[in-house]
Amino acid sequence: MIEVDAAGVVEFTQALVRIPSTNDPARGRNEQPAADLVLEKMRSWGWEPQxxxxxxxxxxxVAVVEGGLPGPTLMFEGHTDVVTEGDLSEWTVDPFGGEISDxxxxxxxxxxxxxxxxxxxYATRALQLAGPFPGRIKVCALADEEGLMIGAHHFVDSGLAADVDGAIVAEPEAGEICAVAKGALRLRVDFTGKMAHGAMPQHGRNPIQAVGSLLVALRSYQDELQKRFPAHEHLGEVYVTPTVARAGTEEQVNVIPAVASVFIxxxxxxxxxxxEVAARVLDLAGYDGISAEVSVLVDRPPVDVPVSDPLIVALAGAHEAVTGSPAVYGGVPGSTDGTxxxxWGGIPSVVYGPGGKWIAHQADEFVEVDEIVRCTRVFAEAALRFLTRSA
Structure with a gap:
């Protein structure tokens, strides 16, 4: 096994956690301080990050670490932003304390x-010190994964993905190798009717009735999709979930509003x-003289990388070599920068990293210290296997 700096990776994780890098302009927070810490660490090793x-x-x-021999390019990806800590009364520890206990x-x-x-x-640094190795590793700390993924889109749009042959996204998956991820399609349906007095509804067109009709139809449509597309082994069912329904600009009980919206x-x-889903929703939104418009807010297709891909084979082999246990395959219930x-970048990606699969975004979030070190070893071994196998 490649030697890794176990104490160093844990201490660096603590330092990162102590930075409240939420996207919260009202509190003067963003990813900049976390990015600065990453820059400082990279430069301390002699890397030349951009x-x-x-x-x-x-x-x-983004830092490119050359192995010294001809070969492909592997990308390691993580994001520097975190979600809000939420209600502090739900925490039993300081959410930005980086404490270690138990x-x-x-x-x-x-x-x-x-x-x-x-x-x-730290995996890349370990491989560098053990080098030379074929190809290179592109280590990327990107912004805004928790929002609209502008960091990943900027990375792709800037041409930085063009030379990458595979990407390991270090999201928490509890030791599962996730080569598949659910797609996310977020829609807004806007209805336009005609305002009228509640006592004289015959003079208006009530968009709230169109909202009700659509909400009922969406449940039936979800059932239809689930019959057409049986549950995926790792991803489960297709879901069509209305999340917001609202009418008018002000609530006034004696007024029929002119507009209403549903978010899905x-x-x-x-x-x-x-x-096809967006077109079907528009069709379902039609209702008795009420005009409807569907806007696509987010469109992230599912990810489905074959387990026979060299990237997945390398990661599975590394997991088995380091942990002594067979690889376990799973799926990402949401989307990640890997999507x-x-x-958009044309890169085979896989999601694998330390931390529980369901602990993200909860109060008292934690990661097992041993798992941080174990994943660092797996990443180093996976990189070597992928770059050597593909050379």
Missing amino acids: VYEAAPGRPNV GKLWGRGSADMKSGLAATL DVRTIPGVSHD VLTH
Whole structure:
């Protein structure tokens, strides 16, 4: 096994967790301080990272570590932003304390995904010190994964994905190798009717009735999709979930509003066409003289990388070599930066990293300290196997 700096990767994770890198301009927070810490660590090793600003105060940090021999390019990817800590009364620890107790490192982003980001840096450094090795590793700390993924889109749009042959995304997956991920399609349906007095509804056209009709139809449509596309082995069912319904600009009980809206979160599995879903929703929105318009807010197709891909084979072999246990395959219930890298960057991607699969975004978030170190070893071994096998 390649030797890794076990104490160093844990300490660096603690330092990252202690930075409240939420996207919260009202509190003066963004990813910049976390990106600065990553830059400092990379430069301390003699790397020459580049900074690309996806948005003001929201940088992408990218370092290319050459192995010294001809070969392909592997990308390690993590994000520097975290979700809000939420209600502090729900926490039993300081959400940005980075404390270690009971073998766990606690805090917001400990699992999602500052431990994974730290592991990618320290795995690359370990491989560099053990070198030479074929090809190169592109270590990327991107912004805004928790939002609209502007960091990953900026990375792809800037041409930085063009030379990458495979990407390991270090999200928390509890030891599962996730080569598949659900798609996310978020729609907004706007209805336009005609305002009228509640006492004289015959003079108006009530868009709220169109909302009700659509909500009922969406449940039937979800049932239809689930029959057409049986549950995926790792991703489960297709879901069509209305999440917001609202009418008018002000609530006034004696007024029929002129407008109403419904927001829909659709989670898909491979085989489901997002264009077809959007068109069907528009068809279902039709209602007795009420005009309807469907807007696509987010369109992230499912990811489905074959387990026979060299990237997956290398990661599975590394997992088995380091842990002594067979690889376990799973799926990502949401989308990650890997979705952007695969569909818009053309890069085979896989999600694997330290931390529980369901602990992200919860109070008292934590990651097992041993798992941070173990994943760092797996990443180093996977990189060597992928770059050597593909050379």
